[in-house]
Amino acid sequence: MRSERVVENLNRALGGLLDADPNTxxxxxxxxxxxxxxxxxxxxxxxRYPGQVLSTPISESAVVGVAGGLALAGNKAIVxxxxxxxxxxxxxxxxNFASKSVTMYGQWVPIRLIVRCPTGGRRGYGPTxxxxxxxxxxxVPGLSLYxxxxxxxxxxxxHEMIASGGPCLFFEDKVLxxxxxxxxxxxxxxxxxxxxxxxxxxxxxxxxxxxxxxxVLICPGGLVHRAVSAARSMLIExxxxxxxxxxxxxxxxxxxPVLPLLxxxxxxxxxxxxxxxxxxxxxxxxxxHGLLWGRLGRPVRLVHARDSVIPAAAHLERSVLVQDSTIRxxxxxxxxxA
Amino acid sequence: xxxxDLERLLLIRHFENKLLELFEQGRLxxxxxxxLGQEYIPVALGALLKAGDHVFSNHRGHGHYLARFxxxxxLLAEIMGRSGAVCGGVGGSQxxxxxxxxxxxxxxxxxxxxxxxxxxxxxxxxxxxALVHIGDGTWGQGVVYETLNxxxxxxxPLLVVVxxxxxxxxxxxxxxMAGTIADRAAAFDIGYHFCDSILPDVIRAELGPLVRKVxxxxxxxxxxxxxxxxxPHSKGDDTRDRVALRRAADHDWYVRFRQAMPERFGxxxxxxxxxxxxxxxAVAARPLSGGSNAF
Ligand SMILES: Cc1ncc(C[n+]2csc(CCOP(=O)(O)OP(=O)(O)O)c2C)c(N)n1
Numbered sequence: 001m002r003s004e005r006v007v008e009n010l011n012r013a014l015g016g017l018l019d020a021d022p023n024t025x026x027x028x029x030x031x032x033x034x035x036x037x038x039x040x041x042x043x044x045x046x047x048r049y050p051g052q053v054l055s056t057p058i059s060e061s062a063v064v065g066v067a068g069g070l071a072l073a074g075n076k077a078i079v080x081x082x083x084x085x086x087x088x089x090x091x092x093x094x095x096n097f098a099s100k101s102v103t104m105y106g107q108w109v110p111i112r113l114i115v116r117c118p119t120g121g122r123r124g125y126g127p128t129x130x131x132x133x134x135x136x137x138x139x140v141p142g143l144s145l146y147x148x149x150x151x152x153x154x155x156x157x158x159h160e161m162i163a164s165g166g167p168c169l170f171f172e173d174k175v176l177x178x179x180x181x182x183x184x185x186x187x188x189x190x191x192x193x194x195x196x197x198x199x200x201x202x203x204x205x206x207x208x209x210x211x212x213x214x215x216v217l218i219c220p221g222g223l224v225h226r227a228v229s230a231a232r233s234m235l236i237e238x239x240x241x242x243x244x245x246x247x248x249x250x251x252x253x254x255x256x257p258v259l260p261l262l263x264x265x266x267x268x269x270x271x272x273x274x275x276x277x278x279x280x281x282x283x284x285x286x287x288x289h290g291l292l293w294g295r296l297g298r299p300v301r302l303v304h305a306r307d308s309v310i311p312a313a314a315h316l317e318r319s320v321l322v323q324d325s326t327i328r329x330x331x332x333x334x335x336x337x338a
Numbered sequence: 339x340x341x342x343d344l345e346r347l348l349l350i351r352h353f354e355n356k357l358l359e360l361f362e363q364g365r366l367x368x369x370x371x372x373x374l375g376q377e378y379i380p381v382a383l384g385a386l387l388k389a390g391d392h393v394f395s396n397h398r399g400h401g402h403y404l405a406r407f408x409x410x411x412x413l414l415a416e417i418m419g420r421s422g423a424v425c426g427g428v429g430g431s432q433x434x435x436x437x438x439x440x441x442x443x444x445x446x447x448x449x450x451x452x453x454x455x456x457x458x459x460x461x462x463x464x465x466x467x468a469l470v471h472i473g474d475g476t477w478g479q480g481v482v483y484e485t486l487n488x489x490x491x492x493x494x495p496l497l498v499v500v501x502x503x504x505x506x507x508x509x510x511x512x513x514x515m516a517g518t519i520a521d522r523a524a525a526f527d528i529g530y531h532f533c534d535s536i537l538p539d540v541i542r543a544e545l546g547p548l549v550r551k552v553x554x555x556x557x558x559x560x561x562x563x564x565x566x567x568x569x570p571h572s573k574g575d576d577t578r579d580r581v582a583l584r585r586a587a588d589h590d591w592y593v594r595f596r597q598a599m600p601e602r603f604g605x606x607x608x609x610x611x612x613x614x615x616x617x618x619x620a621v622a623a624r625p626l627s628g629g630s631n632a633f
Contacts, residue, residue, distance in 0.1 A: 051461070057491070062450040062484030069454020069468075072440070077454075092481075096444050097451060105435035106426025 006150055007177035010041050013154035014078070017162075018049040025070050026053045027063050028080030028116075038082045039118055039177050064090035064115060068098045068167075071113040076162055083129045084117030084171065088136075098167035099142035110165040111142075114158065119171045120222050120273050121321050126312035132222070132273035132305070135280050137169055138251050145251040148172040149221035150182050151193055151203035157248050160199070171250075173222025173273075190235065191228055196245070196257040204261070205244040207235055212264040214240040215331050218284065219271040220250055223322065227271055230327035238332060250280060255291060262292060267334050269301040271327055276307040301334040303327055339595070343381055343538045344603070346408075348610035350377040350401045351592060353410050354569070356614050357400075357417065361573050365622065370417065370431045373401040375568030376501055378591050380405035382538035383469065383499065386549050390463055392455050394448040394470040395441035397432045398501075402471055406439050410617045420624040427627035446472065446479030449498070453485050456494035456556075465553045469497040475506020475514055477522070486526045486558070495556035497549065503567040508577045523560045534564040536591045566590070 004012070017024050026042060032055040036043030046053040056063045060081060067077035081087045087094070098111050121130030134145055146157055146168055161168040185192050187205055196202040205228060206213070215234075219227045224246055231242035243265070245258055255262075262268055268288060270281030285300035306320045354372035361370065376398070384405045387393070395402040403413055412424040416434065419427035424436055432443035442448050452470040459466040476482060477500075489496045500519055504511045523530035531548055535541050545561060552559045566586040570576040576583070587593070596603045 054492075057484070057487055059481075059484035059488065061481045062453070062488055065447070065450025065481065065485070066454035066457060066488065069451040069456075070458055071454075072451060073455050073458035073462075075458060092444060092447055093450070097442065097447055100433075101435075101442075104425075104429055104433050105440075106423065106428040107435070109435065 003181045003183045005177070006148065006179055006181055007039060007041055009181050010148065010154045010172070010177070011043060011045070013158050014042060015045055015048065016155050017076070017078070017158055018045060018052050021076060022052065023074065024052060024076040024078070025067065026078045026080070027056050027067055029056055029058055029082050031055050031080060037080060039174060041116075041172075041177070042080065060086050060089035061093055064093040065097065067113050067115075068093055068101075068111065071098070071111045071167075072101065072109070076112040078114045078116060080116045080118075082118065083125070084119040084133055085128050085131050087115060087117050087133060087169070090115070094137070094143065094167065094169070095140050099140050102142040102166045108165075111167050112162050112165065113167040114161050114170055115167070116170045116172060118174050120173045120175065121310045121317055122175050124312055124314055124317060127309040130310040130317070132171070134169075134171055134220075134250060134272070135274045135278055138280060138283060142166050144168045144249065146170045146249050147220040147222065148176060149203060149246050149248050150176060150179060150224055151195070151221075151246055152200050152248050156200060160201070160249070171220070171222070176222055176224075179225065187228060190232060196261070201248050201254070202257050203246040205231070205246070207231070208241055211241070212266070213243045213261075214265070214335060215242045215267040215269055216261055216265040217242055217244045217269050217271055217327065217331075218258070219244065219246060221246055221248070222273060223271050226322060226324045227327060229324035230331070233324065233328055234331060238328075240331065240335065242331070251283075253284060253287070255287065259291065262288060263295060266297050267301060267331060268296070269303060269327070269331055269334065271303040271322060273305055273322055275305045279304050298334055298337060301330055303330045339538060341606070344595070344606045345610065346381045346384070346405055347377050347591070347595075348606050349408070349410060349614065350381070350404045352610045352614040353400060353404060353414070356618050358569065358573070360618065366418065368430055369572050371398040371572050372569045373398050375566045375586060375590050376503060377401045378536050378538060378541075379499065379501055379563050379565065380471075382541035383545075385538070385542055386545060387469065388466065390438070390459075390466040392438040392440070392452065392459070392466075392468040394452040394468065395434070395439065396445070396448065396471055396473065396476070397441075397443050398473070399432065399434065399441040399471070402441070403434055403436075403439060407436065410614060411621060414617055414621045415624065415627065418621055419627050420621050421627050422621070422624060423627045445476045446481045449482055449485040450488070453489050453494055453496050456489070456496040457492060460493070460495055460556055464556070467495040467497050467549070467552050467556075469499060471499050471501060473506060474500065474502040474504060474511050474519070475509065477515055477519065478506075486522075486528060489558040490526045490528050493555065493557055495552050496558040497552050498558065498560045500560060500562045501565050502562050503565050505567060505578070507571045508575070519560065519562050529557060529559045531559070531561045532564065533561060536589070536594065
């Protein structure tokens with residue numbers, strides 16, 4: 001039997017949350033059936049949970065604010081932003097209301113709010129529908145960032161976000177939606193996966209578990225296919241072994257489960273889709289340099305999109321966004337520099 | 339006017355005056371926005387609210403808080419960062435949360451939050467309302483319109499109280515608002531009431547049936563108060579000319595009520611002045627607040 005598609009898994013997770021607790025709400029544009037959301041993540045849900053799934057006007061700021069109010073009143077609220085690019089319109093509600101309210105009243109105020117952000121390019125939607133905006137939300141006190149992963153049941157990630165008691169952004173790579181979940185430790189004929197912690201927060205992909213790897217790639221869920229493809233070429237054509245770490249939680253980052261592996265690797269490379277400058281990877285690299293200074297053979301390598309808008313035409317978009325070849329080139333270059 | 343109303347009005351008045359005094363003496367830190375001249379609005383509304391109703395306040399929120407809680411002590415401690423502060427001194431003047439009262443410092447931000455709470459109330463405890471205070475200047479925020487649209491579409495028990503003091507910081511309403519609030523309400527098919535009384539009992543008589551409709555239908559309602567900011571925007575930052583200041587002073591309920599009932603007024607006035615002075619002395623003598631474990 002083939003595994004379910006990532007979007008089916010996501011849909012099932014959302015249904016599970018709505019089913020388990022009638023005080024769970026799902027709000028967003030065009031969520032209701034028969035449309036079921038721009039990427040069909042909410043298909044069937046408004047029919048099954050009519051009072052809990054609400055299609056809204058095109059009002060990102062107010063919708064996230066309404067969800068913040070529902071959360072303030074003790075509910076669990078999930079918002080789907082149609083394209084993550086539009087989450088900028090809710091920046092005030094996320095940063096100044098939801099995130100701050102957890103602590104700014106001198107008491108701990110749970111705000112169980114999840115803002116789902118369909119993210120990333122490679123679909124030719126052009127500059128305002130293709131961005132990866134994770135970096136703009138880092139370092140906001142009280143706010144956690146998660147990302148959809150083909151290695152982890154989304155329900156587990158949702159439970160983790162809700163249990164945190166604070167607002168979370170959940171980035172969902174749009175290309176990942178239609179790909180399949182990985183099951184039973186199998187990625188493909190060469191690569192396997194497991195999890196570094198019991199909760200399955202960090203997935204690890206490897207081809208050869210024996211020796212210390214030449215490289216560890218750290219990447220969020222949206223980069224998995226490109227990272228695996230790069231690791232495959234490097235294994236076959238360059239005789240370089242890569243392991244890939246895929247954390248479900250991007251920020252704040254928990255280094256504990258990954259440190260043993262990072263210590264063993266000749267190179268650590270952080271891969272992401274955001275544009276250059278002030279990236280997630282830069283933040284991780286800085287922390288890793290601090291944690292492993294003296295043990296690192298070379299600086300942590302960053303791979304990200306170019307400092308550019310994301311063009312619509314496929315060939316131009318490819319020239320801006322991270323490709324498997326970009327990763328391979330960066331790893332080889334870094335390893336060549338002793 | 340009831341004794342209770344007069345007590346609250348004068349409590350708020352003396353509280354705000356005390357803040358300005360403390361600022362002048364350099365004993366307060368940061369910023370503060372007093373509601374001098376507008377105290378009667380939350381005092382009048384207080385009697386129309388039930389314990390289960392939520393109140394969302396803004397930057398000019400001391401009167402909103404004191405009308406709901408007879409707690410000058412906790413509020414002043416919050417503003418002065420002393421022990422006994424309502425929010426551990428973390429929030430300060432503009433960020434207060436206590437039970438079903440919440441204030442925030444970004445204009446318009448609490449409107450959709452109040453709508454979210456109103457949605458919750460509609461579902462879980464019908465008959466309760468979410469009241470949100472905004473000023474005339476806050477109508478420049480887009481999220482206000484996003485929220486009015488949603489509140490009407492979803493029939494939310496949201497009571498929007500506009501304290502139109504005809505000025506936003508230093509910008510007069512004629513320079514920041516095209517058209518009227520009434521027409522904006524009409525555009526969203528939301529009920530609207532204009533109120534130019536300063537008498538709590540008159541205000542309640544006007545609004546009582548309308549607020550009942552908000553609860554029972556439920557349905558949003560916009561109430562616009564014609565009011566005047568007697569003091570500065572925050573501390574010493576009043577750039578209005580003498581005519582404008584005179585006009586505001588002429589509308590001050592404090593002067594009018596004192597004229598109308600000098601003896602009763604004088605007694606309560608003295609009592610609250612003394613009370614606030616004692617609170618200020620006591621709070622100032624306390625140790626610094628310990629913040630909280632939360633942040
Ligand atoms: C989004 C935002 N912009 C600017 C400010 C700074 N600010 C604080 S109060 C104020 C004026 C608000 O005017 P109004 O809504 O009329 O209320 P009033 O001060 O008259 O009570 C401004 C500009 C703010 N707090 N939030």
